[in-house]
Amino acid sequence: MQINELFTPCLLLDEQVMQRNIERMQQHVSVDGCTLRPHLKTSKCLEIADAITRGHSRAITVSTLREAEYFGGHGYHDILYSAAPSPNKLPFVIRLLLQGIDLKILADNPASVAAIIQHGARSGLRIPVLLEIDCDGHRSGLPPDIDTVAPLARILKESLGAEFCGIMTHAGSAYDCKSTEAIRAAADAERNTLLRLAGELELAGLPCRIVSIGSTPTAVLGSAFSGISEVRAGAFVFNDLTMVNLGVCNVSDVAISVLCSVIGHRPSANQVVTDAGWMALSADLSTQTQATDYRFGLVCDGLTGARLEDLLAVGTNQEHGLVGPRHGEALDLSQFPVGRLLRIVPVHACATAAAHGSYQVIRGPSVVAEWKRIGGW
Amino acid sequence: MQINELFTPCLLLDEQVMQRNIERMQQHVSVDGCTLRPHLKTSKCLEIADAITRGHSRAITVSTLREAEYFGGHGYHDILYSAAPSPNKLPFVIRLLLQGIDLKILADNPASVAAIIQHGARSGLRIPVLLEIDCDGHRSGLPPDIDTVAPLARILKESLGAEFCGIMTHAGSAYDCKSTEAIRAAADAERNTLLRLAGELELAGLPCRIVSIGSTPTAVLGSAFSGISEVRAGAFVFNDLTMVNLGVCNVSDVAISVLCSVIGHRPSANQVVTDAGWMALSADLSTQTQATDYRFGLVCDGLTGARLEDLLAVGTNQEHGLVGPRHGEALDLSQFPVGRLLRIVPVHACATAAAHGSYQVIRGPSVVAEWKRIGGW
Numbered sequence: 001m002q003i004n005e006l007f008t009p010c011l012l013l014d015e016q017v018m019q020r021n022i023e024r025m026q027q028h029v030s031v032d033g034c035t036l037r038p039h040l041k042t043s044k045c046l047e048i049a050d051a052i053t054r055g056h057s058r059a060i061t062v063s064t065l066r067e068a069e070y071f072g073g074h075g076y077h078d079i080l081y082s083a084a085p086s087p088n089k090l091p092f093v094i095r096l097l098l099q100g101i102d103l104k105i106l107a108d109n110p111a112s113v114a115a116i117i118q119h120g121a122r123s124g125l126r127i128p129v130l131l132e133i134d135c136d137g138h139r140s141g142l143p144p145d146i147d148t149v150a151p152l153a154r155i156l157k158e159s160l161g162a163e164f165c166g167i168m169t170h171a172g173s174a175y176d177c178k179s180t181e182a183i184r185a186a187a188d189a190e191r192n193t194l195l196r197l198a199g200e201l202e203l204a205g206l207p208c209r210i211v212s213i214g215s216t217p218t219a220v221l222g223s224a225f226s227g228i229s230e231v232r233a234g235a236f237v238f239n240d241l242t243m244v245n246l247g248v249c250n251v252s253d254v255a256i257s258v259l260c261s262v263i264g265h266r267p268s269a270n271q272v273v274t275d276a277g278w279m280a281l282s283a284d285l286s287t288q289t290q291a292t293d294y295r296f297g298l299v300c301d302g303l304t305g306a307r308l309e310d311l312l313a314v315g316t317n318q319e320h321g322l323v324g325p326r327h328g329e330a331l332d333l334s335q336f337p338v339g340r341l342l343r344i345v346p347v348h349a350c351a352t353a354a355a356h357g358s359y360q361v362i363r364g365p366s367v368v369a370e371w372k373r374i375g376g377w
Numbered sequence: 378m379q380i381n382e383l384f385t386p387c388l389l390l391d392e393q394v395m396q397r398n399i400e401r402m403q404q405h406v407s408v409d410g411c412t413l414r415p416h417l418k419t420s421k422c423l424e425i426a427d428a429i430t431r432g433h434s435r436a437i438t439v440s441t442l443r444e445a446e447y448f449g450g451h452g453y454h455d456i457l458y459s460a461a462p463s464p465n466k467l468p469f470v471i472r473l474l475l476q477g478i479d480l481k482i483l484a485d486n487p488a489s490v491a492a493i494i495q496h497g498a499r500s501g502l503r504i505p506v507l508l509e510i511d512c513d514g515h516r517s518g519l520p521p522d523i524d525t526v527a528p529l530a531r532i533l534k535e536s537l538g539a540e541f542c543g544i545m546t547h548a549g550s551a552y553d554c555k556s557t558e559a560i561r562a563a564a565d566a567e568r569n570t571l572l573r574l575a576g577e578l579e580l581a582g583l584p585c586r587i588v589s590i591g592s593t594p595t596a597v598l599g600s601a602f603s604g605i606s607e608v609r610a611g612a613f614v615f616n617d618l619t620m621v622n623l624g625v626c627n628v629s630d631v632a633i634s635v636l637c638s639v640i641g642h643r644p645s646a647n648q649v650v651t652d653a654g655w656m657a658l659s660a661d662l663s664t665q666t667q668a669t670d671y672r673f674g675l676v677c678d679g680l681t682g683a684r685l686e687d688l689l690a691v692g693t694n695q696e697h698g699l700v701g702p703r704h705g706e707a708l709d710l711s712q713f714p715v716g717r718l719l720r721i722v723p724v725h726a727c728a729t730a731a732a733h734g735s736y737q738v739i740r741g742p743s744v745v746a747e748w749k750r751i752g753g754w
């Protein structure tokens with residue numbers, strides 16, 4: 001099948017760009033003998049998981065227990081669940097452990113630790129736990145302070161219902177950085193905070209089997225992972241305009257885009273109307289606070305993928321998109337006849353991909369496969 | 378089942394609030410003998426379609442052909458597809474017509490009209506078409522000018538491949554209004570523009586069987602629908618904080634919310650961490666430009682639905698939500714233990730509902746049903 005035979009809107013995945021992104025990340029991380037534990041929250045797709053892990057560890061990170069169940073059922077047994085589960089999720093965790101999945105979960109407070117131990121002990125299981133550390137005040141996690149972390153690690157280690165596996169952190173503030181130097185500093189802080197804490201825990205008789213860091217910006221721009229057991233990253237597999245703004249990649253490294261059709265014109269506003277609204281693009285406007293605001297995405301030719309200079313998806317309704325020049329320059333609407341195909345490069349790959357049930361995998365002008373995504377919790 | 382047995386995050390639908398919203402709209406529209414043609418883009422759910430149309434016309438509006446196919450397959454045969462189809466969608470339109478579905482589509486330019494006529498004639502079908510009119514410069518549609526509209530209506534009427542059914546418009550700019558007076562003025566303009574144009578078309582020998590207007594704000598606050606054959610509205614069935622800001626409803630009229638669990642705390646920022654990130658809430662920040670910015674939503678108690686004054690979902694990551702006071706007031710974190718259930722009232726119901734595969738239908742503390750949603754195109 002060719003791209004011009006696809007029904008619009010749909011999600012395109014350029015397989016060659018994706019492979020290049022994967023190889024680059026694998027090489028970068030493996031220099032220091034570190035394992036890449038890819039975060040599958042971005043792709044939620046078996047074929048992509050296979051592509052990322054091919055020839056390497058099959059260790060993965062997931063964002064939901066539904067993902068853990070899905071990938072666990074397809075031979076991925078070494079799984080880190082990257083959001084601390086509420087107590088109502090622990091029966092599901094136990095079910096997955098009983099199915100033979102080596103699922104590691106997070107905790108960052110005494111109440112969660114107590115709930116985990118209680119559920120584990122009741123099931124005769126030691127639930128594998130990583131303590132989540134807050135390296136940058138971004139979101140969740142314990143302060144990176146041995147006096148706070150060691151007592152919880154010890155409770156886990158000495159319990160009958162849990163196993164203390166190590167520590168993890170996520171330098172989420174790297175997404176707010178204004179320069180690659182700032183991201184490198186965030187990567188240094190992320191790595192050094194965990195290495196220091198792991199050393200202190202070791203001295204306290206609480207060795208960490210796993211020391212896990214990661215975010216796409218700090219994984220790409222960070223270095224010297226020696227001593228870190230694994231790096232997590234998700235968005236790198238597709239990249240997006242947020243990453244372009246951060247200096248992590250170029251527009252040509254973005255592997256996904258939304259294929260859409262011109263359905264009309266709005267001459268009064270110098271705009272083209274398409275069938276890709278926020279339902280297909282997502283309502284995410286992440287680049288709004290970055291150096292370049294790409295609104296709902298950057299517009300390329302639908303057939304070739306060639307960038308149409310400074311044309312953006314400037315507005316959306318549910319199933320309508322408005323495409324126009326970034327700075328209000330004149331646009332020759334005759335170049336955009338009804339039916340012309342366009343591609344919208346996403347500002348936030350995770351959000352845009354989540355709007356679709358599958359990927360149309362392309363190589364040049366050909367559609368070579370359709371790969372399913374999973375959703376839900 | 379009770380609410381506290383649900384797995385989080387999930388989408389709650391308060392059936393009684395929904396029923397009240399439906400009855401209010403039905404009564405309001407039917408005063409002038411007008412038909413409500415509910416827009417199912419918001420709910421995408423068969424049980425909800427049945428609730429809205431019970432005892433009334435089974436005429437519906439859909440936003441995708443996938444919806445047309447789904448509802449058409451469940452006995453809804455009078456369907457208006459509210460986005461002008463690109464030519465690549467016309468074979469799907471014809472397939473649905475051949476299945477006996479009375480599907481009406483939109484066009485707002487000569488190229489689309491030509492494509493429709495060509496596809497219809499080739500299939501031996503007269504495709505029912507409404508000309509889309511732009512009453513407020515919001516998005517798409519022909520200028521409301523008889524000299525522009527009549528020639529296209531005539532081409533459709535005289536063609537072998539299409540049927541001219543009438544005109545429709547959508548007062549989308551009502552969403553940007555800053556007062557209920559402004560919305561009433563938008564409703565007047567929407568209605569009067571179409572009534573005038575329908576009259577002029579009638580005089581030109583181009584009678585309109587259908588004169589269709591609508592948007593939730595103009596449907597709720599508009600009046601005197603006499604002469605209008607149908608009013609379309611979608612969001613009214615759930616309502617949301619955008620509608621609250623517009624003065625269209627109160628917070629207690631919002632029928633859906635996202636149930637989530639507290640998973641931790643962020644004492645340094647005076648915030649609670651939940652398991653409802655943008656994946657469950659959507660990344661939509663529609664109230665950002667309105668009178669009150671509710672960020673990602675308003676926070677209520679999970680079990681009772683009682684509003685927790687001035688507590689908002691202030692931030693999100695993919696599967697993490699941050700809940701905090703609107704103005705940075707002190708928050709007693711001990712009131713939010715790990716595992717406590719919260720409800721997030723959405724800023725944009727269409728977007729939040731689209732993040733979920735089903736509705737957990739509640740009556741008081743009980744979960745009485747699970748209703749599926751459809752997605753995709």
